Amino acid sequence: xxxxxxxxxxxxxxxRSYLTGVGPESQTVQAQWIRAHRDAVAPVSRQPxxxxxxxxxxxxREERGTSSSLTDLVLxxxxxxxxxxxxxxxxxxxxxxxxxxxxxxxxxxxITGVDPxxxxxxxxxxEMTKAWIRWGDKxxxxx
Amino acid sequence: MSRAxxxxxxxxxxxxxxxxxxxxxxxxxCIAYAAGDTKRWWWPFHGLSQxxxxxxxxxxxxxxxxxxxxxTVGYAPCADGGIEPGYEKVAIFTDPQRNPTHxxxxxxxxxxxxSKMGPQEDINHxxxxxxxxxxxxxxxxxRRPLDRGP
Numbered sequence: 001x002x003x004x005x006x007x008x009x010x011x012x013x014x015x016r017s018y019l020t021g022v023g024p025e026s027q028t029v030q031a032q033w034i035r036a037h038r039d040a041v042a043p044v045s046r047q048p049x050x051x052x053x054x055x056x057x058x059x060x061r062e063e064r065g066t067s068s069s070l071t072d073l074v075l076x077x078x079x080x081x082x083x084x085x086x087x088x089x090x091x092x093x094x095x096x097x098x099x100x101x102x103x104x105x106x107x108x109x110x111i112t113g114v115d116p117x118x119x120x121x122x123x124x125x126x127e128m129t130k131a132w133i134r135w136g137d138k139x140x141x142x143x
Numbered sequence: 144m145s146r147a148x149x150x151x152x153x154x155x156x157x158x159x160x161x162x163x164x165x166x167x168x169x170x171x172x173c174i175a176y177a178a179g180d181t182k183r184w185w186w187p188f189h190g191l192s193q194x195x196x197x198x199x200x201x202x203x204x205x206x207x208x209x210x211x212x213x214x215t216v217g218y219a220p221c222a223d224g225g226i227e228p229g230y231e232k233v234a235i236f237t238d239p240q241r242n243p244t245h246x247x248x249x250x251x252x253x254x255x256x257x258s259k260m261g262p263q264e265d266i267n268h269x270x271x272x273x274x275x276x277x278x279x280x281x282x283x284x285x286r287r288p289l290d291r292g293p
Contacts, residue, residue, distance in 0.1 A: 065152045066261040067277065068172035068245060070188040071204075073262075102169050103184070103262075105193045115192055123183035123195025125170035 049088045056082045057096060074106045083107045091143070094136040101129040108132055145264055152260075152277065159272035164257065165265035174209070176259035177233045177246035178216045185212070206282055209235050209243045218285035224270065226254045230286040234270060237282040245278040251289075 022030075047055075060078040067073065074080075082089060082104075090111055093104045105128050109115045116135040121127035136142050145163060150156045174185040175195070187202040188194035197215040201208045210220060213233060221227075224234055226249070234256065236245035247258040250267060258273060259265050274280050 064262060065277070066149065066263055068174060068186065068259070068261045069204075070184060070186045070190075070194045103193070106190055109190065109193075115190075117192035119192065122192045123175075123185065125184065126182075128193070 049085055050092050052085060053082060053089050053092045053096075056085075061102075070103065070106075073103055079107065083110050087111060091136075091141050094133060094142050097129050098133055101125050105132065148263060149260060149266065153273050153275070155275055156266075156268070156272045159269050161266050161268035161272050163264045164267050165259075167263050168259075169262035171259060172261060173246050173259040174212070176257075176265065177248040178213060178218075187212075204242050206235065206237055206241060206243055209246070210283060210285065213246075213285050217287040219287065221284050221286040224249065224256075224281065224284045226251070227286065229289055231289055233285045234281045235283045235285065236273075236278045236280060238277070238279040241282065243282075245273065247273065 056078045060073075060076055060082070063076055063078060064073055082093070090108065093108055096102070097104055103125075105117065114135070117128050117131045121131055145167065149161075149163075168181075170184070171181045172184050172186065175181065175183050178185065180195075183195040184193075185196060186194040187196050187200075187204060187208060189202065196202055197212050200211045200215065210218075213235075218233055221230075221232065224232055231251060232249040234247045234249075235243055236247070238244050245258065247256040247268075247270065249255075250257050255267055256270055257265060257267050260273075270281060
C-alpha cells in the first residue's frame with residue numbers, strides 16, 4: 001500500500017457510503033475525501049495500459065462528432081493520448097481493430113514507424129485492418 | 144443516442160426534418176458517399192495510405208482540389224442545387240475560411256439531400272439542416288448526367 005493510501009489516525013480510509021443527516025458543507029467534504037481516496041488508490045498514471053486505452057477509445061468515439069476530416073479525427077486529444085501510450089498499447093489496438101475496425105492506422109504507424117497498408121487498400125477500412133492484423137501476426141505483436 | 148450526437152453537432156436538425164437511413168459506419172465518409180463509394184474514406188490526408196484520394200488530384204484542403212476529385216467520377220460545376228432532368232447533383236460545403244468540410248448528394252426525384260455524417264450514419268435531410276457550424280455552407284454545386292452514375 002502506498003504512503004498516500006496508508007491509514008491515517010482518525011480518518012476513514014475506505015468510505016463506504018455518504019453520510020446522511022448532515023449539511024451540504026459536510027457532504028462536500030466527504031465527496032472530496034472519497035474522490036481523493038479513489039485517485040490515490042487508482043490514479044490515471046497507475047491504470048493498466050489496456051484500461052487507459054479502452055477509456056481513451058471510448059472518449060474518442062464520443063468526441064469525434066460528425067467530422068469527415070481524417071486530420072480532425074487523428075488530432076483529437078484522446079487519439080493523441082493513445083499515441084502517447086507508445087508501444088505497450090499496440091497489442092490492444094490490434095485486438096480492438098480485429099473486433100471493431102476503426103481508424104487506428106495512423107496511431108499504429110506513428111507508434112511503430114511502419115505502414116503495412118498496400119497502396120490499393122488506401123482508405124478501405126476492412127483491407128487496412130487486414131493489413132495491420134497480418135503485420136501483428138508476422139511480428140508476434142499479440143500473444 | 145445517434146440523434147443526440149447528430150443534433151448536438153448540427154443544432155438546425157432539431158428544427159429541420161431529417162431521417163436516419165443507415166447504421167453508424169466508420170468505413171466511409173461524406174465525400175466518398177457523395178461520390179458513390181461506400182467502401183473507402185476519401186480525404187486529402189497527408190498520410191498516403193490511411194485515406195483514399197483520387198490519383199493525380201492534389202492532396203490539399205481546397206475547394207479546387209475537391210472539385211477535381213469529384214471530376215474523376217464525372218461531376219462538373221453547375222449553378223445551383225435545383226432539380227435538373229437527366230442530372231444528379233452534389234453540394235460541397237466549406238467553412239468560413241473556405242476549407243472543404245462536407246459533401247451531400249441530391250436524392251431524386253424528391254430533390255432532398257443525403258449525407259454521410261462523418262463516421263456516424265447516413266441521413267436524408269434539407270440542406271438547411273446541416274448548414275452552420277461545423278460544416279459551414281454550400282460553396283459549390285456539381286452535377287453529372289444520370290447515366291454516368293453507378
